[in-house]
Amino acid sequence: MSHDRLRPAATALASELATRLGCEWVAIGFVEDRFCRVVALSHGGIGEGGSDTLKVFGAAMDEALDQAATVVFPQPPDRPPRIVLAHDELLRTRGGGVCTIPIAVGHELVGAVLFQFSEPVSSPAADIADWEHAVALLGPVLYFMRDRERPLRRRMGDRFRQLRARLRAPDNVRWRVGLSAAGVVLAGLLFAPVEYRIGGNARVEGEIQRVLVAPVDGFLKQSLVRPGDRVKVGQVLAELAEQDLQLEHNRWASELAQHENAYAAAMARADRTQLVISQARADEARAQLALVDEQLGRTRIEAPFDGVVIRGDLSQSLGSPVQRGDVLLTVAPRERFRVIVEVDERDIGRVRLGQPGSLALSALPWDTLAVTVARITPMATAVEGRNVFEVEARLDAQPDTLRPGLRGVARIAVGREPLLWAWTHRLVEWLRLGAWSWLGV
Template structure:
């Protein structure tokens, strides 16, 4: 009973995981009769193997003979008994069996416990496995507690790293970001001084010291900090004084010199890495208090790996454009000449081949221009005299035939005027006959003149009446004019009412940019693609080049007329598209770069004094 009480007391008062495991194994071996030896194996995260966590009764005893039972339990993920079969008993000590039971948490095997027992019946062995099953719950609770503690520590480290990253990202200048980082880090890890330096072209420069806005780069303290940083960068690993277990065996001459010069109790140097290469270093100092532990070292190493790329990018952004360009060209050179990046090499080869092809290959040079189709003849139908619109029978877009009525003017006033002049003529004619009968020569001559005047007015009115009917001069299409909304409106003499164009004759009008007009000559062939007739091109020939330019959208365009070789039946005046005039063979590189070269030449000439 005293031994059991002592085991329970040790189990209840265990202050560490190792003591807990040893007390647990001792308690299990005391509760189970006939135990000759016991071994507890737990999974080690660092080595990814199962290592002894407790040995009973003597921790110095070699229990490697229990390995077979442990391996069977781990592989089968259930309790295992070794020594029941005759072949198994030959490998064990006489009257001995090995019992193993796995420790499992969250569907993951975390270890196993193996006991060397005196031989016993199967029901008794089942009782032993049941006891181990019940006892394994304490180990599972410990492992879960350890996992929760480890996760909490990782979360705390992650939160610290995130805070420092946010402090760095709030600034776009390297020195400002570095000062924010060292101030925040000094507060987080309770350091008296934190310094940050960055390396460029093999030279280290101290960028920031915590709680210090200005410092003398030539002072002995700053030089000692820089030497410690160079020592850290050269070894590409953390260096500390006094050394932590993870940093033992590393050179720390400069770090010890800094500690002695500054009177520090502890100094820790951590490299800042980017792309696997050191780009700077952090140096942390404590003048009193505890030394830097493994958790602080791990936190600073995480910070160095995460902050390194961001600070290295800021360092490169500080360089002049020429320096960044040289680095980029050097990187491309290394990628092209190195053993990797086959896709980049293939792309570069294709680009070179394309450049050679464009330099030496010829192609057809064509001048492009916006194009509109017009009728070869365009006739205007105008108001013959002042009057009122009585009827409009067609509108723009409709096809008409020759002599077809387009519109009609109101002729009521003209007919009344004709009645009046008819009456005047009849009166003059009657008076004229009476004068002849009386042989009054003077009166007859006056009346003859009045009769001629009346007949002339009648002829004029008849002509106007005939012209109140506006007829189409030929077969064609109404290009413009819609008078359906102006019935009864007054018309001025000469006002254009309709514009007509024939359907069997067209001309192509190209608006050629002044930069390209020098390449266009008469009789050059070309092709026309119309927006309304997509899918086909229509050949044409240049006929006339006008010498007058028209400004449009800030540029000058010349009017070039061309004739279609064969007009499609669906072609209509007013259709727009793009025309391309063939201007001969040229080098492909010249065709694609001529506009830029001409612009650059003119701009350079204008810039010259």
């Protein structure tokens, strides 16, 4: 445990075992691609030993792992017989004795420790049992150090092979049948066409919105409604101060009287020149007077139709100056609405007139409203860093709780697509666009 990596830790363990037990060699190996490979020799000898020696050690370890038991060769008379062909091959050139103990983690054999002695193994069964206990305690520690160092793909491959081996076990028939059925169902869900919907933020607006503006320059006299108030056609909504216009009316009325008197005097004198001049000036005064009268009639701002005020709180602006054309109020019908859906530019190509959809409003989350696409705006606008197209939809039914300005989410059914495509097409499109922009293909 004083080492951070597998190889020095395994070498330290092999060296300690060789010193305590008087071994000529101690080798530690782990299963890699179904065969045991030596990862450490006692006293750092893995760098000195040739590949043939390591192969012989590995074959002896495989022989013990295949039998899932400790193999001692030459075999003592008090131990059960084992297959020892690889162990015999190991001792042909080296002589002495050898003992190979498998390393087990859970219910799986993951490696082995090989002890080679210069003399045949004459230790009693109790000593060999002690060696097995030591390997059982220390072997898993090395295995987990090795597992931590391995690449992720190899670890995932091992987990997959372990899972497959467990599923192939005779006592896991129900699991195999269940997983097969789940796989069939999942494949059906992924590849069977389902209704594909595209969505976006939506808002409710009046089908007709009338903006009421200041007809003349002046001052706001009073405001009779606020946003949310229902109004009737012809109802006075606000008034502008008419004092200045009344003074203007009086001025032009006085000038008109003067020009009419001058006209009468010129007619009495038979002065044609003065008669024409007075008549022209009187006509100008009449026109200005008519204009002022018209402006006086416009100081009362009236509702153009039955509806509801959706914008314009003038109660805090009484007495403030207004200029001609300033927006004062916005009125929308009370029972005729439209839905504006913000559709992302990546999805607008799939939207067609007449497609059905549904609308869920934040104020009415317990219910959804059916809508139908009625119009597609051909111009994109930037909203929160992305381009969207405004799609106008018609409500199939309009509940009494609906109000202009409500917001929510709308989804439009644009066809049937496999569920797998619906989940992955964004990523595929992004990769295609990235490949085209990076590689030019």
